[in-house]
Amino acid sequence: MNLFILFIIHRIVNIFITMKKLFIAAAAITAAIIPFSACGASVDYTAYISEKRSEIYLYKDDNLSLSVYCVSREQPYNADGICGDMCDLVEISVKLSPTPENVEITLGDIGGEMNYEAVDGKFTFSYTAEPFNAEGVDVALTVNGEQKTYRALNVADSGVMSCEQILGCAAEYDRELFASLTRKRDFEGEIYIRLLYDEGCYYYVGVCDRDKNITAYLLDGGSGKVIATKKTG
Numbered sequence: 001m002n003l004f005i006l007f008i009i010h011r012i013v014n015i016f017i018t019m020k021k022l023f024i025a026a027a028a029i030t031a032a033i034i035p036f037s038a039c040g041a042s043v044d045y046t047a048y049i050s051e052k053r054s055e056i057y058l059y060k061d062d063n064l065s066l067s068v069y070c071v072s073r074e075q076p077y078n079a080d081g082i083c084g085d086m087c088d089l090v091e092i093s094v095k096l097s098p099t100p101e102n103v104e105i106t107l108g109d110i111g112g113e114m115n116y117e118a119v120d121g122k123f124t125f126s127y128t129a130e131p132f133n134a135e136g137v138d139v140a141l142t143v144n145g146e147q148k149t150y151r152a153l154n155v156a157d158s159g160v161m162s163c164e165q166i167l168g169c170a171a172e173y174d175r176e177l178f179a180s181l182t183r184k185r186d187f188e189g190e191i192y193i194r195l196l197y198d199e200g201c202y203y204y205v206g207v208c209d210r211d212k213n214i215t216a217y218l219l220d221g222g223s224g225k226v227i228a229t230k231k232t233g
Helices: 002-041 163-173 175-180
Strands: 049-060 064-074 086-096 103-107 110-113 115-117 122-128 136-143 146-154 189-197 201-209 214-220 226-232
Touching: 049 136, 049 163, 064 136, 064 146, 086 103, 086 136, 163 175, 163 189, 163 201, 163 214, 163 226
Parallel strands: 049 189
Antiparallel strands: 049 064, 049 146, 064 086, 086 122, 103 110, 103 136, 115 122, 136 146, 189 201, 201 214, 214 226
């Protein structure tokens, strides 16, 4: 019996020593990771966004296709790796069949005649305004003297990530690139983020360095998973 008790005590002591070693090893790994994470967190990559398309509203029927984009973009726009002062815009495009001679638009208190772009066969209109952050927006179009209101719906539901969240996914995916452009607490580049819609929400994230090289990522809007990458420049 005494030998059995001694055996049990010996086993417990060995288990305790093993657990202590594992704890020390885990603590060492954590200590090594924390400084790296802290360095990464000290750089606010969202401060280097020079273009952000955060909302898309769509309406479509047999004769009309209507798109409303909420965008924040540097002014003047220049892909030089340096982020300038930002301006909030609402950009609207309309395609009609058959194509009329002119189209007038009203959205809230804003209105006017739309510009026709012959190359793309669409009418466009833009004005300065903050994002709507709404389920839908009502757009009134006057065509050949007849006005009709259409409700364009927000393509993103609660399961779609924000631009800021998707940027975090891109930075996590390509730590090497983001680290190579980071100098202490500065980021030597500018970032483009565009919400896209094609039977689902996706994001384009582009990183432009000071040499105008662009590394682009296509990410799933719900999971943040990188689907494709491309480098230009």
